[in-house]
Amino acid sequence: MLGRTAGGLFWMFRYLERAENTARLLEAGWHIALTRSDGDSNEWESIVRTAGQTMAYEAKYDEYTAQHVINFLLRDMDNPSSVMASVDLARSNARQVRTALSGEVWEATNDCWMSLKAALARPVSERSLHETLALIRNRASVVRGALHGTMLRNDIFSFARLGTFVERADATARILDVKYYVLLPSAAFVGSSIDNAQWEVILRSVSAERSFSWLHGGAASPQAIAEFLILDERMPRSLAFCSTKVTQYLRYLERDYGTRYECQVVADCITDCVHNRTVESIFQSGLHEFLGEYLSDLTRLAIQIEKDFQFYG
Structure with missing residues (x-):
């Protein structure tokens, strides 16, 4: 196999896993933040720190708030580890190695990208966060299922x-x-x-x-x-x-x-x-x-x- 094809496959699935992990991390932090009665922002800061994006976040925002963190980690294309940026990179790699993938895996990846692009086209509120995170997990699981079932x-x-x-x-x-x-x-x-x-x-x-x-x-x-x-x-x-x-x-x-x-x-x-x-x-x-x-x-x-x-x- 050509090295570029191997790299495309490796990074395609790294980015898909990263998108899902970011969504899971954000969901966990959101649930914990809901238990805080004092409005403490420490948990939101902890989420960004865990994602390894502290410097990038603080270069853009002066404080840690739910809205800033949610959208920074979900839809900010300036953050290379955001869900949307990761899925975009996964799709780009999938296009590069499309001939190595089954039709089902490519379609699932493309559907994942289109669904999330539509869902994250506008800022995500705390009210709609649970539904959005469930969509991210679901679309990532479909790609993984297609890989296991058809390759x-x-x-x-x-x-x-x-x-x-x-x-x-x-x-x-x-x-x-x-x-x-x-x-x-x-x-x-x-x-x-x-x-x-x-x-x-x-x-x-x-x-x-x-x-x-x-x-x-x-x-x-x-x-x-x-x-x-x-x-x-x-x-x-x-x-x-x-x-x-x-x-x-x-x-x-x-x-x-x-x-x-x-x-x-x-x-x-x-x-x-x-x-x-x-x-x-x-x-x-x-x-x-x-x-x-x-x-x-x-x-x-x-x-x-x-x-x-x-x-x-």
Whole structure:
């Protein structure tokens, strides 16, 4: 496969995953903001910080308000990580690799772009936010369903899934890192209660509140939350699950091309780092430090994938 085609597939699905993750993050923060009776803007600021867009936001706005944050993260084309900008970039990449996609995947991607362009043509109010976010999640799910239901399990599929899981791991690590102060060991070891609203936003941001409740009976503790979102391979947005999937699809590419690439060495190290840790050791060495190292390694992996498969010629 041409490197540009591989890169187009990788980034198409990174951008689609980013759009969905941004919508989930915004929904979680919005639900938490609704519980604040004092009108505190900290949660809105936290949402922007988690999305990694603090500098871009503050260059445009002087304060954190619901309306500013909602529209900055949903429809502002000057923000390259906004939902609309991400979907626009996903569609551009899909057009570039259209011959590698099934008709259903292209149509689903194009329909996603058209639906969201219409929905985000005007500012989104808090009143219409829930409906808009549900539309974003739904359209992204349709594209993913078309991929799973119509594409051959070949190198095309592998590059698409690599993009998804690299982006998903990045999103989970970032939400945990920004909220890490909620999960400080002192809360676990001295029996202090943690802010229900704060841990709820962590779980809701990765669509994990119900599955966590099934496993833990609703009894949240810092260690249980961290273990679930970092180490539990049953959770499809955990770091362990995403790392394993990245390694898996790189091995498929090794089989298809008959070459073991440097990015596999990096991916194996990341996967081993997650699988060979306990939640106790992570807290002992520092959750923030662990997540920072993970994000750094993930960035290095993405760059190495681009180099190994010559995305840009």
